[in-house]
Amino acid sequence: MDFDIVRFISTTLELVEKQNHGSIGVILLIGIIFGVVIQWSRVDTFDKIAGFAMLHGFKVPKMLFLAIGIASVGLYFMIKMGWAHYHVKPIMVGGLVIGGTLFAIGMAILGLCPGTGPVAVSEGNIDVAVGLVGGIVAGALFTYLYPELKGIMGPDLGKVTLTGLLGESADWFIFLYGAALIAVAFLLPNREIEEEVGEV
Amino acid sequence: MSLPRRLGWIPGGILIALLIWFTFSVWGADRPIGASTAISYMGGWLFGLQESEYFQKIKGSGAWEVLFLIGVLIGGSFTSLFITKTFKFRVLPPLWRKHKNESVASRLIWSFIGGFLVVFGARLAGGCTSGHFLSGASQTAVSGLIFGGVVIVVLIVTGRLFYKNL
Numbered sequence: 001m002d003f004d005i006v007r008f009i010s011t012t013l014e015l016v017e018k019q020n021h022g023s024i025g026v027i028l029l030i031g032i033i034f035g036v037v038i039q040w041s042r043v044d045t046f047d048k049i050a051g052f053a054m055l056h057g058f059k060v061p062k063m064l065f066l067a068i069g070i071a072s073v074g075l076y077f078m079i080k081m082g083w084a085h086y087h088v089k090p091i092m093v094g095g096l097v098i099g100g101t102l103f104a105i106g107m108a109i110l111g112l113c114p115g116t117g118p119v120a121v122s123e124g125n126i127d128v129a130v131g132l133v134g135g136i137v138a139g140a141l142f143t144y145l146y147p148e149l150k151g152i153m154g155p156d157l158g159k160v161t162l163t164g165l166l167g168e169s170a171d172w173f174i175f176l177y178g179a180a181l182i183a184v185a186f187l188l189p190n191r192e193i194e195e196e197v198g199e200v
Numbered sequence: 201m202s203l204p205r206r207l208g209w210i211p212g213g214i215l216i217a218l219l220i221w222f223t224f225s226v227w228g229a230d231r232p233i234g235a236s237t238a239i240s241y242m243g244g245w246l247f248g249l250q251e252s253e254y255f256q257k258i259k260g261s262g263a264w265e266v267l268f269l270i271g272v273l274i275g276g277s278f279t280s281l282f283i284t285k286t287f288k289f290r291v292l293p294p295l296w297r298k299h300k301n302e303s304v305a306s307r308l309i310w311s312f313i314g315g316f317l318v319v320f321g322a323r324l325a326g327g328c329t330s331g332h333f334l335s336g337a338s339q340t341a342v343s344g345l346i347f348g349g350v351v352i353v354v355l356i357v358t359g360r361l362f363y364k365n366l
Contacts, residue, residue: 112318127292146252
């Protein structure tokens with residue numbers, strides 16, 4: 001293992017500057033807002049995420065479904081206006097099913113995922129920092145094994161969206177889709193585990 | 201300053217939706233939010249795998265997401281120090297204590313295993329909660345919806361089997 005931090009930082013910044021996906025300041029700002037909102041709503045805790053796996057509290061799915069419900073409608077029209085573009089991931093059947101299963105088992109045990117995990121680390125959770133180390137080892141192992149793993153990730157059924165399948169009628173479908181997700185957010189039980197949120 | 205100590209799920213969800221719009225927009229980053237690629241990118245660096253096929257494939261998104269996660273760390277620690285005042289070094293989550301055990305060693309070993317599975321699974325699936333759920337399902341992407349369905353079911357089944365005294 002020879003890790004050169006200076007080369008890591010300079011190469012990373014260089015790679016970011018080469019792509020047209022926002023300046024370094026804008027990307028940091030997006031991350032900061034994400035960190036603030038996730039920490040402020042306290043959905044970065046084991047108690048909230050594993051608590052959902054135990055069906056004790058529902059703040060995490062409520063917030064997720066509401067965010068997606070609102071975002072989907074606006075995003076659809078933003079893309080129509082040319083203010084944004086689709087960035088759709090392909091349907092890799094094997095990868096989604098096997099990967100989704102391993103991911104969910106890990107998420108129930110660790111109580112965090114790759115976006116919320118760093119927020120949990122930033123507020124002092126040492127167990128999650130150990131989980132991050134496990135994640136980095138897994139990331140490296142996956143990178144190493146990728147040529148062998150490609151076979152089980154398929155078949156690739158393409159980058160399909162529901163709005164794309166519907167064509168013209170997607171203009172009204174997107175409202176149904178958004179409304180359905182928002183309805184799920186409101187219908188999920190209001191139960192929370194606020195008093196156990198690990199402040200001791 | 202009298203900021204609320206907690207954001208409820210409604211303001212939290214609305215703010216995340218606004219952030220998704222900004223990130224996707226041509227004035228923001230013109231790309232989705234994602235987090236898990238950064239972890240394999242860092243793994244690739246630490247273990248000297250920069251020449252491998254997979255690293256070459258993901259290095260662009262990986263580098264972007266590393267910057268994003270640095271921002272997340274800044275935003276998270278700022279908020280936990282000054283707004284929610286929840287910053288504290290700790291190892292055993294209260295709910296783990298209640299429904300698993302009181303052993304620090306057990307929690308740390310399971311954390312490592314859990315983190316390993318989360319990232320290995322996310323890489324097989326091509327994304328995580330951020331990439332597939334927040335960004336994917338917001339585009340009505342079928343891949344994101346399949347991922348979301350599988351994850352919710354397996355998450356709840358694992359919760360039933362792994363924890364006790366539910």
